[in-house]
Amino acid sequence: MKQHLASLPDIAAPKTGELISVYLSVADEAINAVLTIERDKAQVPVYFFSKTLKLAETKYPPLEKLALALVQTTRRLRRYFQAHPIQVVTDQPVKNVLEKPENSGRLAKWAVELGEHNITYVPRKAIKAQVLADFLVEVPNQTIEEVNTTTAEPSNPEAWKLFTDGASSVEGSGAGLVLINPEGLEFTYALRFNFQTTNNEAEYEALIAGLRLAKEMKVKKLEVFTDSLLASSQVNESYVAKEPNMRRYKEKSKELMNTFQTCNIKQIPRSQNKKADALSKLASLTFAHLTKKVLVEVLKARSIDELEVQDVVTEEDPNWMTPIKKFLQDNELPNDQTEAERVKIKARQYVLQGETLYKKAYLAPLLRCVGPEQSKYLIKEVHEGICGAHFGARTVVAKLMNLGYF
Numbered sequence: 001m002k003q004h005l006a007s008l009p010d011i012a013a014p015k016t017g018e019l020i021s022v023y024l025s026v027a028d029e030a031i032n033a034v035l036t037i038e039r040d041k042a043q044v045p046v047y048f049f050s051k052t053l054k055l056a057e058t059k060y061p062p063l064e065k066l067a068l069a070l071v072q073t074t075r076r077l078r079r080y081f082q083a084h085p086i087q088v089v090t091d092q093p094v095k096n097v098l099e100k101p102e103n104s105g106r107l108a109k110w111a112v113e114l115g116e117h118n119i120t121y122v123p124r125k126a127i128k129a130q131v132l133a134d135f136l137v138e139v140p141n142q143t144i145e146e147v148n149t150t151t152a153e154p155s156n157p158e159a160w161k162l163f164t165d166g167a168s169s170v171e172g173s174g175a176g177l178v179l180i181n182p183e184g185l186e187f188t189y190a191l192r193f194n195f196q197t198t199n200n201e202a203e204y205e206a207l208i209a210g211l212r213l214a215k216e217m218k219v220k221k222l223e224v225f226t227d228s229l230l231a232s233s234q235v236n237e238s239y240v241a242k243e244p245n246m247r248r249y250k251e252k253s254k255e256l257m258n259t260f261q262t263c264n265i266k267q268i269p270r271s272q273n274k275k276a277d278a279l280s281k282l283a284s285l286t287f288a289h290l291t292k293k294v295l296v297e298v299l300k301a302r303s304i305d306e307l308e309v310q311d312v313v314t315e316e317d318p319n320w321m322t323p324i325k326k327f328l329q330d331n332e333l334p335n336d337q338t339e340a341e342r343v344k345i346k347a348r349q350y351v352l353q354g355e356t357l358y359k360k361a362y363l364a365p366l367l368r369c370v371g372p373e374q375s376k377y378l379i380k381e382v383h384e385g386i387c388g389a390h391f392g393a394r395t396v397v398a399k400l401m402n403l404g405y406f
């Protein structure tokens with residue numbers, strides 16, 4: 001086997017005026033051609049050509065597919081057909097079909113197009129290079145199925161699944177997200193971009209928004225699915241991100257992915273990403289078609305252009321909120337029994353969202369709790385005001401409550 005692989009024929013360059021033989025092969029969804037020349041009584045390949053058929057082309061009769069394979073080969077490899085005599089080696093009556101194109105208007109056009117080249121048709125007496133053309137259409141499907149069944153990674157049943165898709169058009173740009181928990185509950189989300197993006201940038205914006213959404217929902221294990229080959233390949237380091245924007249998008253995506261315990265991204269066909277694709281297209285065109293169950297957000301700036309805002313006043317720990325946070329988050333109480341009972345009673349009035357502590361209020365929104373340093377800064381701002389108005393103690397407290405601080 002090693003000797004055979006080491007002695008495989010190389011691609012040869014034909015000399016000027018040398019005869020080139022063309023072998024054609026067709027399948028249900030693909031057409032192929034192989035160009036060969038004869039050297040030392042052996043046929044050597046010059047060029048391989050293959051094309052996947054579209055929906056309408058798959059319904060052509062076999063003879064029309066052979067004619068289409070020849071036409072597509074002449075279009076793709078025009079330099080060979082113009083500089084060399086060509087003989088098509090086939091056991092099918094392709095010549096007769098092209099010379100009598102009464103049954104199809106397509107054949108008439110193809111016959112005229114092929115007439116400019118020096119093409120002759122000879123019967124195929126031996127298989128020879130025909131095996132190469134047949135190999136191109138027959139082997140890939142079997143190989144792909146075998147590879148997929150042997151190398152496919154098993155899905156993690158505990159992981160959340162995120163489907164993302166971005167869309168960009170003249171009317172606007174948008175993204176669609178579908179987040180699915182391990183129990184199968186779906187969360188749909190749509191975004192509208194107030195800035196111009198390319199298709200690839202929209203795909204990255206959708207990916208970054210989905211990662212942020214999963215992070216806010218405290219997801220630990222995540223599997224990301226996108227139909228963007230470029231985004232998934234660049235993040236997986238299969239493709240190199242050359243453009244500055246693409247590099248920044250890739251770095252931002254990998255930075256967010258590293259915040260999860262496990263996170264991987266896979267490229268899937270568009271047919272398996274229909275929900276996210278539909279949301280992205282609706283968000284890029286109009287919000288009127290979106291249902292009320294879909295959360296819609298408008299992004300005013302690119303994800304890679306966001307500015308990091310630093311707190312005006314940094315609060316030092318520990319402070320009066322520390323024991324309440326520890327109890328609400330980890331059910332941890334102080335060692336002192338009296339202080340522990342006080343924290344348990346007091347904690348009923350508070351709720352912890354993320355790292356921020358809020359106090360419950362009757363017939364009012366949640367009040368954000370602040371520490372000593374932040375409270376001094378807020379009182380100073382409210383007391384002095386933008387015009388230097390000096391308020392009294394009651395007015396300052398009332399304004400702080402109205403602002404939602406406690």
